[in-house]
Amino acid sequence: xxxxxxxxxxxxxxxxxxxxxxxxxxxxxxxxxxxxxxxxxxxxxxxxxxxxxxxxxxxxxxxxxxxxxxxxxxxxxxxxxxxxxxxxxxxxxxxxxxxxxxxxxxxxxxxxxxxxxxxxxxxxxxxxxxxxxxxxxxxxxxxxxxxxxxxxxxxxxxxxxxxxxxxxxxxxxxxxxxxxxxxxxxxxxxxxxxxxxxxxxxxxxxxxxxxxxxxxxxxxxxx
Numbered sequence: 001x002x003x004x005x006x007x008x009x010x011x012x013x014x015x016x017x018x019x020x021x022x023x024x025x026x027x028x029x030x031x032x033x034x035x036x037x038x039x040x041x042x043x044x045x046x047x048x049x050x051x052x053x054x055x056x057x058x059x060x061x062x063x064x065x066x067x068x069x070x071x072x073x074x075x076x077x078x079x080x081x082x083x084x085x086x087x088x089x090x091x092x093x094x095x096x097x098x099x100x101x102x103x104x105x106x107x108x109x110x111x112x113x114x115x116x117x118x119x120x121x122x123x124x125x126x127x128x129x130x131x132x133x134x135x136x137x138x139x140x141x142x143x144x145x146x147x148x149x150x151x152x153x154x155x156x157x158x159x160x161x162x163x164x165x166x167x168x169x170x171x172x173x174x175x176x177x178x179x180x181x182x183x184x185x186x187x188x189x190x191x192x193x194x195x196x197x198x199x200x201x202x203x204x205x206x207x208x209x210x211x212x213x214x215x216x217x218x219x220x221x222x223x
Contacts, residue, residue, distance in 0.1 A: 001075045002210045003082045005097035005104045007124070009117045011088035013107045014139040016043040017176055018202070019085040023056040024185040025203035030215030031080035036070060038062050038097070039087035050183030062087075064096025071100050081212055091124055098128035103210045105166070107139035110154030118161045135209075137166035137202070143173070168202045170195070 006019040016039065023033045033056040037044035040062055048058040061070060067084065074082045084097040098104050106121055108114050118136065125134040136158045141151060151169070158165045170176070175196070179189035186195035207214070 005101035104134040138169040
């Protein structure tokens with residue numbers, strides 16, 4: 001079993017969106033997936049309540065001290081991939097998630113206020129001794145004329161903090177919002193749309209890094 005911690009020390013950076021898209025893409029690849037929703041706002045759990053199918057499994061737990069036990073239970077239950085969706089401004093919870101993670105993924109918007117939180121992120125992953133497996137991914141990237149400049153400046157800032165820059169990113173797209181409000185992901189809501197292609201690319205990259213081999217039982221994106 002592999003564990004991915006999705007962290008970020010500022011709210012609204014698409015952590016839940018990224019975590020849930022990874023989970024659904026992994027399930028579509030034939031993996032057994034569980035998500036720990038540790039955000040007091042319970043975004044992932046509320047998404048699951050709107051969902052018409054009973055997977056992926058969502059576990060509500062805001063106490064980081066319980067993560068190790070939950071990880072052990074997930075492993076015993078045959079889970080292939082455990083994803084921990086953490087809250088913004090919850091450094092202790094993020095630290096607990098990082099300490100048991102095979103990979104730490106940090107979605108961050110390419111804005112000054114968001115990028116400045118990376119100094120705290122760096123301290124957290126350094127304490128957890130997970131710096132080498134931590135990757136920062138730009139999220140909510142605008143699609144307008146200024147997108148190129150914001151991407152360049154955001155990527156430069158990430159590298160200036162000495163953190164690994166993810167080669168994938170997600171943009172601000174309506175499909176993500178519509179899908180989340182319907183208890184779906186973009187890969188289900190609009191399988192051939194740009195958001196679905198982005199989410200699929202993120203999953204393929206992540207799965208390659210952590211070694212989550214697809215099981216030949218389902219397709220990644222339904223036709």
